[in-house]
Amino acid sequence: MKVTINDVAKLAGVSMKTVSRVINKEPSVRKKTYDLVMEAVKELNYQPNIAARNLAGTSSFAVALVYDNPNAYYVIDMQNGVLSRCKDEGFELVIHPCSSTDDQMQDEFKTMIQRSRLAGLVLTPPLSEQQNIIKMLDEMNMPYVRLLSGREEQNEGKSNCILVNDFAAAYEITEHLIKHGHKNIAFVLGDKEHKSTTERLAGYQQALTDNNISFNQSLIFEGHYSFESGVNGAKHLLANNNKLGVTAILGGNDEVAAGALFAARLMNIEIPAQLSISGFEDSPFSRQTWPKLTTAHQANNVISEHAARLLFSKARSSRKQEKDIITNFTPSIVVRESTGPAPV
Template sequence: MRNATIKDVAKHSGVSLKTVSRVINREPSVRTETRERVERSIAALHYQPDPSARSLRSTHSYAIGLVYDNPNAHYVISMQEGVLAACRERGFGLQIHPCDSSAEGLAEEIIRVSRSARLAGLVLAPPMSEQPALIACLKAADIPLVRILAASEDPADGSTCVYVNDRRAAYAVTEHLIQLGHTRIAFLWGDPHHGSSSERFMGYADALKAYGVPLNRKLVLSGQYSFDDGFRRARKLLAVKEAPTAIFGSNDEIAAGVLAAARSTGLDVPWDLSIAGFEDNPFSKQAWPALTTARQSTSEIGQHAALRLMDLLRQNRDGHTDSSVANESFVPELVVRGSTAPPRSASPRAEAPAGDTDSID
């Protein structure tokens, strides 16, 4: 059997081809009753819009790009799944473009790819989304884009984004460790050129300050978002005389490396050492004990970023010269599992002082 076409949908729902097109493109001018009738026909006929055919029939492109540079395979796959879900929902094609965020000529590379593939716009993942010079170049080239970035508040800089409040989530993770009774809490940074690294560190520092716990710089180590780097830095921390009783890794790969380091030195997790991570990727669930972490729905974040890009493109097609789409915020959620517990011979700490939980010196 042949695949259903837009003409089949129009005939089945008793409307014009133009009306079906408006429904597919989520244009607001269609009456609710008509939209629902067309959507029922789309479902009944199992119709799937062909982005290539739509682009050929139209002066507009129906394909977007996802641009990323991230060594974390789970992050990349989850982000792709979310953006692809939005594309399927709206009938868009998707082109994936991994790149080196530190490469010379990065802006020219992205512009060339966008134009050669006739991409309607881009979803930019960190760290490219956090590079002002790159954003300025893409805007000057009239390439619509939506950024995904780490920020504790709406940047309100005129560029549409989906921002993740890593700082608040890192505060919650650190607060959990403090309330268990830990005062020697180490922090392992991720890649310094990712905004999430500094946001998570600031959340950690905020919580220490709020509870009156001194920030010991010897317990804060720079590094990368990787298992190996987590292992290496944990072995260094655990070899000192005043070793930490808890270690907070900037992501779950780092935390899994810490767990391996603790095992290699004969420590009992969580009683000798509590470990926490960030993101809630498969490392956190498959580890033994399972890792306390901050759950970040990377797939959902990617989906919402792509939908915002498509809303922006629709406004551009409708001729809105001042097109803008509201920015959206996500806050990762603390998930407590078996890798954290009170330190030996310690009692839980009191609540933080009111009004001193959202800034550092």
């Protein structure tokens, strides 16, 4: 029942170590030997024992995904992306949800790392922005990859980051609206603690500036990344029979946009005839509203898969200090039914 590396070695007529070399894709194995071993592996349907590999080897075969995010869609995408890479590379995935506001979090985090003997970690926002965490990992000499909201050109002192260019996404969406004749474009922001919020706001402002539209603070609603916040924000912005003359609303993310959409409906405002609404992230949420949301597609599963790939390469070549790698992802706008020409 249980097939060990020794069984394979015997069948192939080589030593255990050679089988090990083949399994681990080490160089300096003759092609002929390689084939011989692989044949035996297939014949016996040999499955390497992860525990033994972790124990014996100097490096481990597990990575952790750390998150503190209430958005289930986001988390699932992240997991699936990392997981698909893990499968290919024979790694295990340890998921570690946590609360960044919890005092004990850091200790617990450390415990988890020590227990699991990780090859590395993937950090998602907002944890990826937390300096104490980064510092701890550096001290432990533990490889990690961070997912951050940011622009490539701003990369100062950052290393091993995957940047999501929320600035560009917001710019593009705003420009899309401007091209459709919108001038009074409101924005229901997400949590201000999140870098993505400030980046999206900045992109929005830049687009206005580049199109000679002056920024109007009263069109900005400081909210949260939630449906309710979208409802409240839209209600506020459209108050008094739309005194402000808002013709478009950017939602901080899709949930916020969905909330805004709902509030507008309650006020008997036609979407997109009377009001355009857009979100960010292209979560399933944006397809569960009606009309469907124009949003900025952010391929979280692709991004997380990339993060995992980066982490693996980093973990493997731990001796030669790789250059600090930065990868840039720019969401692309997806135009659906919730945006249209500005009403005349």
